[in-house]
Amino acid sequence: MLQAPPAEPGMREDEVDTPALLIDLDAFEHNLDTMAALLAPTGAKLRAHAKTHKSPVVAKLQMARGAIGQCVQKVAEAEALAWGGVPDVLVTNQVVTPRKLARLAALARICKVGLCVDDAEQIALAEQAAEAAGVRLPVLVEIDVGMGRAGVEHGPPAVALAERIAASRHLIFGGLQAYHGSAQHMRAPEQRMAAIAEAAARSRRTVEQLKQRGLDCPIVGGAGTGTFRHEAASGVYTEIQAGSYAFMDVDYGKNDDAPPFRNALFVLSTVMSRATPGVAVVDCGHKGVAVDSGMPGVWERPGLRYAGASDEHGKILIEDGTAPALGEKLRLVPGHCDPTVDRYDWYVGVRKGRVECLWPIAARGGMA
Numbered sequence: 008m009l010q011a012p013p014a015e016p017g018m019r020e021d022e023v024d025t026p027a028l029l030i031d032l033d034a035f036e037h038n039l040d041t042m043a044a045l046l047a048p049t050g051a052k053l054r055a056h057a058k059t060h061k062s063p064v065v066a067k068l069q070m071a072r073g074a075i076g077q078c079v080q081k082v083a084e085a086e087a088l089a090w091g092g093v094p095d096v097l098v099t100n101q102v103v104t105p106r107k108l109a110r111l112a113a114l115a116r117i118c119k120v121g122l123c124v125d126d127a128e129q130i131a132l133a134e135q136a137a138e139a140a141g142v143r144l145p146v147l148v149e150i151d152v153g154m155g156r157a158g159v160e161h162g163p164p165a166v167a168l169a170e171r172i173a174a175s176r177h178l179i180f181g182g183l184q185a186y187h188g189s190a191q192h193m194r195a196p197e198q199r200m201a202a203i204a205e206a207a208a209r210s211r212r213t214v215e216q217l218k219q220r221g222l223d224c225p226i227v228g229g230a231g232t233g234t235f236r237h238e239a240a241s242g243v244y245t246e247i248q249a250g251s252y253a254f255m256d257v258d259y260g261k262n263d264d265a266p267p268f269r270n271a272l273f274v275l276s277t278v279m280s281r282a283t284p285g286v287a288v289v290d291c292g293h294k295g296v297a298v299d300s301g302m303p304g305v306w307e308r309p310g311l312r313y314a315g316a317s318d319e320h321g322k323i324l325i326e327d328g329t330a331p332a333l334g335e336k337l338r339l340v341p342g343h344c345d346p347t348v349d350r351y352d353w354y355v356g357v358r359k360g361r362v363e364c365l366w367p368i369a370a371r372g373g374m375a
């Protein structure tokens with residue numbers, strides 16, 4: 008159930024109830040503009056990943072700045088976007104349960120919606136769902152470009168799947184999914200560049216072999232916030248799937264050449280106990296901010312260190328500088344933006360200290 012929003016438009020930021028998920032709108036808009044400007048000369052298009060933001064409102068703002076569509080990881084995310092009016096959605100994942108496939112095929116009646124496969128069995132399942140719904144589904148073949156997660160081997164095994172899709176009356180061969188996830192947070196830029204050079208080489212080889220078999224490859228999709236400049240410059244990738252760029256987080260800030268985006272996402276917290284000397288306890292533990300990629304930062308308070316997260320308590324060590332008072336609000340910078348967003352019902356959009364808007368996080372939660 009959607010909870011009551013923690014704020015109202017017009018409030019001062021320090022009046023927002025906590026914990027609350029803030030978007031600094033100036034920084035967020037800067038990030039969207041920066042991505043659009045970086046991609047414009049490359050010819051690669053942005054299909055932003057909605058696993059980060061889970062919101063049709065954010066999707067539409069990205070598309071107003073040139074994004075051609077959205078990626079999602081889950082059928083429930085595709086539904087939230089499609090029902091929110093997003094016209095073009097790609098599930099960058101395999102979908103294998105018949106109920107989910109039926110839901111996905113039903114969406115194809117209201118928007119363009121595609122999915123990825125790396126096995127002939129998935130193709131047969133997608134085909135059945137498309138036939139039953141009376142739609143044609145675009146299907147991309149996911150190739151392993153170096154991360155060893157999902158993805159069929161590039162080259163002939165990928166071409167064989169593409170031919171199987173192209174031969175179906177209910178499916179359309181949509182192209183290649185070629186995402187290299189483990190390259191995103193390699194700290195050294197040379198390492199990231201080398202990983203994407205290999206990913207682009209595997210993709211290029213596969214596109215050439217598809218062509219030899221008479222198959223056009225309309226999309227080569229991949230890339231995240233850590234590597235997108237390499238994919239965009241490769242000449243082979245046509246769609247960039249970055250997600251975190253819109254918000255940033257502590258983890259991306261740790262790349263040696265941190266991407267040129269500002270921190271736009273914060274969890275606003277309140278100091279609720281100062282009983283222990285040298286410690287400020289805030290009302291945001293790991294149920295309020297994801298710690299899978301490390302602890303959150305404390306925004307613009309260099310003397311404070313968020314050192315430990317329990318369920319609903321965050322322990323901040325006062326290492327130097329001004330100690331925060333009981334009741335004081337502190338902005339936390341999430342270690343990892345995507346799972347942090349998933350913990351909230353509302354974005355509280357703030358600009359220059361005032362609440363400007365509240366956006367529901369329509370696709371949050373659930374496993375579907």
Ligand code: PLP
Pocket residue numbers: 056059078099186188191229230231232233248249250251252
């Ligand atoms: N594309 C795919 C398939 C992903 O799984 C992810 C993230 O894991 C991304 C793109 C976006 O990555 P990021 O949020 O790091 O920009």
Ligand code: MN
Pocket residue numbers: 251343344345346
């Ligand atoms: Mn992530």
